Amino acid sequence: MLSLKQRRSLTTALMGILAWGVALAIFFPIFWMMLTSFKTEIDAFATPPQLFFTPTLENYTLVNERSDYLHFAWNSVVVSFGSTIIGMLLAVPAAYSMAFFETKRTKATLLWMLSTKMLPPVGVLVPIYLLFKDMQMLDTRIGLTIIFTLINLPIMIWMAYTYFKEIPKEVLEAARMDGSTLFQEIWRVLLPMSKGGLASTVLLALILSWNEAFWSLNLTASQAAPLTALIASYSSPEGLFWAKLSAVSTLASAPILIFGWISQKQLVRGLSFGAVK
Amino acid sequence: METKILDADAIRTMQDTAPTAGGVSKQKARISRLMVSPSVLLLLLWMVVPLSMTIYFSLIRYNLLYPGENEYVGLENFRFFVTDLGFMAGMTNTLLLVGSVLLITVVFGVLISLLINLAFWGQGIVRILLISPFFIMPTVNALVWKNLLLHPVSGVFAAIWQFFGAQPIDWFSELPLFSIIMIVSWQWLPFAILLLMTALQSLDQEQQEAARLDGAGPWALFWHLTRPHLARPIAVVVMIETIFLLSLFAEIFTTTGGGPGYETTNLAYLIYSQALLQFDVGLASAGGLIAVILANIAAFFLVRVVGKSLTDKQ
Numbered sequence: 001m002l003s004l005k006q007r008r009s010l011t012t013a014l015m016g017i018l019a020w021g022v023a024l025a026i027f028f029p030i031f032w033m034m035l036t037s038f039k040t041e042i043d044a045f046a047t048p049p050q051l052f053f054t055p056t057l058e059n060y061t062l063v064n065e066r067s068d069y070l071h072f073a074w075n076s077v078v079v080s081f082g083s084t085i086i087g088m089l090l091a092v093p094a095a096y097s098m099a100f101f102e103t104k105r106t107k108a109t110l111l112w113m114l115s116t117k118m119l120p121p122v123g124v125l126v127p128i129y130l131l132f133k134d135m136q137m138l139d140t141r142i143g144l145t146i147i148f149t150l151i152n153l154p155i156m157i158w159m160a161y162t163y164f165k166e167i168p169k170e171v172l173e174a175a176r177m178d179g180s181t182l183f184q185e186i187w188r189v190l191l192p193m194s195k196g197g198l199a200s201t202v203l204l205a206l207i208l209s210w211n212e213a214f215w216s217l218n219l220t221a222s223q224a225a226p227l228t229a230l231i232a233s234y235s236s237p238e239g240l241f242w243a244k245l246s247a248v249s250t251l252a253s254a255p256i257l258i259f260g261w262i263s264q265k266q267l268v269r270g271l272s273f274g275a276v277k
Numbered sequence: 278m279e280t281k282i283l284d285a286d287a288i289r290t291m292q293d294t295a296p297t298a299g300g301v302s303k304q305k306a307r308i309s310r311l312m313v314s315p316s317v318l319l320l321l322l323w324m325v326v327p328l329s330m331t332i333y334f335s336l337i338r339y340n341l342l343y344p345g346e347n348e349y350v351g352l353e354n355f356r357f358f359v360t361d362l363g364f365m366a367g368m369t370n371t372l373l374l375v376g377s378v379l380l381i382t383v384v385f386g387v388l389i390s391l392l393i394n395l396a397f398w399g400q401g402i403v404r405i406l407l408i409s410p411f412f413i414m415p416t417v418n419a420l421v422w423k424n425l426l427l428h429p430v431s432g433v434f435a436a437i438w439q440f441f442g443a444q445p446i447d448w449f450s451e452l453p454l455f456s457i458i459m460i461v462s463w464q465w466l467p468f469a470i471l472l473l474m475t476a477l478q479s480l481d482q483e484q485q486e487a488a489r490l491d492g493a494g495p496w497a498l499f500w501h502l503t504r505p506h507l508a509r510p511i512a513v514v515v516m517i518e519t520i521f522l523l524s525l526f527a528e529i530f531t532t533t534g535g536g537p538g539y540e541t542t543n544l545a546y547l548i549y550s551q552a553l554l555q556f557d558v559g560l561a562s563a564g565g566l567i568a569v570i571l572a573n574i575a576a577f578f579l580v581r582v583v584g585k586s587l588t589d590k591q
Contacts (some may be wrong), residue, residue: 016397029463030413031420036537042368048436090319093312103308109317111584116320119328120524122545123569125308126552127330150323153316153503182308183297209476211414213527218553228527231416235423235531242424242431249417260412261405273583275513276472277479 018226030253037246059247067230069248076226078141078254080209083148087156087205090149092198095160096186100172106217107175110161113154114273122150132219139221147219148209155208156201162277163197164190200266203259207267210256227252308455328569334562341556354563357550361560363401366539367547371571373545374458375522379515381462386469386514391499394477404474411467415527422460423449423532453533465521467570476510477503483510499544509582523572544568579581 036044038055063069126240128136128147137143167190177190192200215229220229231252234245260267268276358364372525393403410418426433427448432472448456480503488498504552526545529535535542535550548568552561 010395011393013393015395016399018397018399019372019389019392019403020399022392023403023406026466029410029418029421029426030409032425033417037426044432047431049431049433057392090316094316096313099308101307107584109313111580113316113320113578114583115576116324117571118520118579119324120520120545120572121481122524122526122548123565123572124327124331125548126334126558126565127327129552130558131327131330152318153320155521157316159350159489175510193441211412214524216551217416217527228414228416231414231420232527232531234420235416245420245424249421253413253417256407256414257412260408264404264408264471265475268472271468272472272510272513272517275583276510 005157005185020248024105030257033246033253034250035246036243037250039243039246041145041241041243042269044246060251064250067233067248068229069230069251072225072227072230073252075141075224076210076218076228078191079144079224079226080206082141082145083152083209084202084205086145087153088202089161090153091156091201092186092191095157095164096190098157099161099164099167100169110158113157116152116261117151125230129218139225140218142225144215144219144224147215148212150161150217151212152205155270155273156205158273159201160198161202162269163194163201166197178211197266200263201270203263204267204270207256207259208218227238290371307476321375321583328473331565331569333564334499334558335566337559339562349461354526354559355567358560358563358567361547363539363542363547363550367542369540370454370539371523371545372562373454374525375519377458378462378522379518381513382466385466385479386473387511389466390470390473391503393474401549403483408471409468410464411471412450415464416531418464418529419528427456449533450537453537457528457532457541460532461522461525464528465518468518472510472514473507476507480506500566505524512582513579516575516582519575520572522578523568523575525537546570 007225042051043050132138132143175185216226216228279461335348335354339347358547422519438445524545529541535539536548546566548561551557
């Protein structure tokens, strides 16, 4: 018979194995995508699927000439970073004033901002599409940047707000007593004190814009299409393309995956609007 | 050092004289309004302009193929949209999709987050592996599943089926909605795990230990301590997922295109096809408003839960 202690450590070991099994199963599609990206098209299509093969980098070199990868990647970069920068410029002052100069309307304003996020995009697809058509903003990076800024602004404000809320008011008041201006107060005191939180706000905004698909697919064609749209164009099969699809997908996903890993803990706050910390 | 002490004194003086400093607080309020207003104005525009246009379009006849015939038709668009063949299918599929994905992600989310909350070797890596699918873009998710995993000839699933001597399944034509549910669940399960895992970390360890010393078994511990603690995060997961899943689009667009027939057409895809494939702006707007009303039901509860957490802090 096992002693209680032995039984407990056996359970722990079994649970650990189970956890690893579940994690590997859930990660498998990503692993398989990355693996396939190093196969030749013939190997990628082989039945049964090959686990061992001679790796090749040809898909990565082909991807750019075949589908102009860099053009789409640049669109993604411009639109994600553009919307995140504009969003932060709007969100930081808003969150600052709501966190440190609270009025009786602050809570209602915050909740109202959250409620704009609840508006389903299909509900406003038609008017936005027609407005964009009239203003010749269809298939432009500016148009997409504006949309991404607006859909992520509530989340950025909420996240920044919850981080600012944790800074004691006295610190800012002390800076004010020293005679610093509002700008100096924000730039020299507030931002350095909350840089971790703001960094994860930026990362979340980047992740959300990078992966956004609804507006990208509906408002862009070829000029301003980001990576989500490029990959969607692989949905009509043409000969052997599994390995190339995997290579494009790996390239498009890798940076965001790394951002996500870095900031997983802090992202929860933004994703749950501060309800889970 | 000296300045710091001075500051503390200054704060104390300021706090003592706070009620008389009416001018300062008035100025503060003005600055505050000034700094919030750009965001408020933009979001207000973002909400009011398109939404009122949608309401207006839903009440007129408006097809881009027949310009100029834009008379007021009352609720005709709504009647047409609701009696359209696709509507019942769209509603049923939307509810099935949202319901199944919620059930799968919450049940497995709770189980997996409880599992990885135990201490074992490689916990950090396991967590990273588990949350990864959430960061994959929806179009990549859809195409990788469709072509590399669920493909009836060269997919991994087909190989597994064959290994056990079974006939491989052509997932997207035989079980289209189920396939969509599967790939969407894979994407959203990490979201549930991420939130629930974080919530579990803030569970009171001392309380747990005390209960264990008092002889509480693992089931009693779960039921009386963990379950109440997870109630709010679960509610948040359910509501946020509901809002996103009601508008699920890219996964359907890239895999099945709503088909075969209407089998994977959800409300969002139906509206998209009315608007951008059949150019019927009036009809699509009526559908859009129905989607807005549905989302509002979920949003109403979410705003309450999140609002409560705002007051909790203060």
